[in-house]
Amino acid sequence: MKYVKPLNLFRDLLKRNGLEHGRLLGLDVGDKYVGLAVSDPDNKIASPLSVLIRKKTKMHLMAEDFERLISKFSLAGFIVGYPSLRLRRNPDAVQVKIFIDELCKTGKLEDVKYTFWDECFTSKNVELLIKPLKLPPILSKTVMDKFAAVGILQGYLDYFNRRPELEER
Template sequence: MERILGLDLGSRTCGIAMSDALGMLAHGVETYRFSENAYEKAADYIEKIINENQIKTVVLGLPKHMNGDLGERAEVSIMFKEMLEKRVTGLDVILIDERLTTKVAQDRLIFADVSRKKRKQVIDKMAAVAILQGYLDAQ
């Protein structure tokens, strides 16, 4: 089975998670930081990870409002999805509702007694893990 990449895209960071070879467990890779709204640079970096790991499927968080409407952040995720699919032949980018994933990640880190400073550094990576694990569990 192939590894699957999970992404939590923000305006200056991208949390990155990857599945194990069996596609059962998600683990955090890193939080990639970039200049505000520099999505081309972020796509360059993600493309490199995709190629290095022979990724065929990416699960990208789609931020929705609590009422289900799509806002500006969702439009950015849709644009990023299209950008990745144009860059990597045969790549399937799946948009997943990411409502409350950051809250889930934060609660897990608080439960694990991670300091506030450390939580800030890893929250996006942990949100990517929550997005990817939700997808893997649904499969």
Template sequence: MIRIMGLDVGDKTIGVAISDPLGFTAQGVTTIRRKGIKSDLSQLRTIIEQYDIKEVVVGLPKNMNNTIGPQGEKVLNFVDKFKKEFDLEVILQDERLTTVSAERMLIDADVSRKKRKDVIDKVAATYILGSYLEKKNRGE
């Protein structure tokens, strides 16, 4: 029984989700406002220690033709720094359309635009981690 953390890494924020101890569900935990890599990693360290995280799933934004664009390069750069800081397994999860799905779900739930802006990254991280857990539990 290990907890897995899901991250939606953006320029301004990092959405964070955590699996339940059995690895079936993903819950959004927080959105980190980015202030620099040292601060970002410090805040993530607190969460990693609090939940005893053993594995991390990071959403990798790809273009629709499966290539990696500028945003994907930024995420890969973040992952390199993360791996130097933490001795954890890092899995890259294709995150195409997760933010779109998260936004649609929040609109369907009638969440105001202001509130959506505050939670969208956390919800996207939940989608990223949830997709990974589903595949893992199906044995893919």
């Protein structure tokens, strides 16, 4: 996996021609689960996808899951939620960094570009939205993780899609 700055990842998407157009995968990395969201082919709208169980001792299995998703959705990169980009020593931020480092060590995702995006309160926002639904705990956690990933990815997409200077000329 290769880290790229958020702007550079979006510019790379814009440079692709219509046949190579790739989508983005949003990741909300937690201690036990990784919530996933995927963009539409035009990279305008994020939709919930699924939740992966985080297998800390079997990271190669997670890498294989990501390989399948890359193939299935023609993914061009990952947008990884990062707890407050200004507080790098935050324990949750360290956990995200360790997760990405472990994925990189598998060697299975060499061509994948990724960037970090501030996830500021995405999980809390989703929690407040779904609380009135009174979902069973397991379903609630799954919904929360998927929609936190949607919030991360949609925040990224909205930020760069609103920048007219990035439009191809």
